[in-house]
Amino acid sequence: MNWNQFWNQKGTQSHPLEQVGRIRNGKVLDQDLMQRIAKRIVEQAQIHKSHAVLDVCCGNGELSRLIFPHCASLTGVDFSEILIQQARQMDAHHQTWMVGDAATFDAGRKFDRILLYFSFQYFENKDKAEAVLDNLCAHLEPGGILLLGDIPDSRKWFRFYKNPMDWLRYIRQTFTKTNTMGKFWNPNKLAALLEHRGLRVEIEGQENWQPFSEYRFDILAYS
Ligand SMILES: C[S@@+](CC[C@H](N)C(=O)[O-])C[C@H]1O[C@@H](n2cnc3c(N)ncnc32)[C@H](O)[C@@H]1O
Structure with missing residues (x-):
């Protein structure tokens, strides 16, 4: 899958939340739910008013904008030029938006x-x-916190691909390189990669109200 092409194409859709895949059961998430997601991120990552926050893979900044009020500054990075352009257009707070690959x-x-x-x-x-x-660690202050959130869990793959029709669809999409879900990660393996970089790691399950909690996890890493 050419993800850059995929996200640039998404960026041409009309609803801002559709542009960043914030859809469940065919409907865009409502603003109250987006606010609740942002609030949980602020709490998990212990974001304070004095903090400089970097939001990597920020898309059009729909989520980043809900985090601004809780920090001193926010920098968003995404490799989709179209989505970063949207983020700049929608930003009333003059934050920093960069086009770049996360790596x-x-x-x-x-x-x-x-x-x-x-x-x-x-x-x-x-x-x-x-x-x-490596790149995220190079950008993290000593004593800083990294939140890798909302990641599909390989141990819960069968909760997403539930029945034989789903499995067939998965096989077909894998062969035709049209799978838009990406990789399901094993939390312990991801934690090991972070620990290898000298970070202390906590794996967290998601709360029931979160839109995809049945098969996703979060990781907090402390430098
Ligand atoms: C599902 S959206 C998530 C947007 C936002 N973080 C949120 O939670 O609503 C995924 C974003 O990751 C970006 N992305 C994917 N791979 C990337 C990479 N290698 N470097 C930078 N951005 C990337 C896409 O352009 C897209 O904006």
Whole structure:
């Protein structure tokens, strides 16, 4: 799957939440739910008013915008030029938006908190994931917190692909390279990659009200 092409194409859709795949059962998530997701992120990552926050894979900034009020500054990075353009257009707070790949961008500074939310599944092999984690660690202040959130859990694959029709669809999409779900990660393996980089790690399940909690997990990493 060419993810850059995929997300640039999504960026042409009319509803801002559709542009970042914030859809469940064919409907875009409502703003109250988005607010609740943002509130949980702020609590999990212990974001304070004094913090510089980096939101990697920020898309059009729909979620980032709900985090602004809780921090000192927010920098968003995404490799989709179209989505970053939308983020700049919608931003009344003059935050910083950068086009860049999660594995290679250089923001030229470090951050107190780094978020990578609802996006780790697009790093489909270990080399890519390692390059992304190296880059995130290089941007994290000592004492900082990294939140990798909303990641499909490989141990719960059967909760997403529930029946033989789903399995057939998965096989067909894998062969035709049209699978848009990306990779389901094993939380323990991902935790090991972070620990290998000297971070202390906590794996967290999601709360029932979260839109895809039945098969997703979060990871908090402390430098
Ligand atoms: C599902 S959206 C999530 C947006 C936002 N984080 C949220 O939680 O609503 C996934 C985003 O990841 C971005 N993305 C995927 N792979 C990327 C990469 N290698 N580098 C930078 N951005 C990437 C896509 O462009 C897209 O905006």
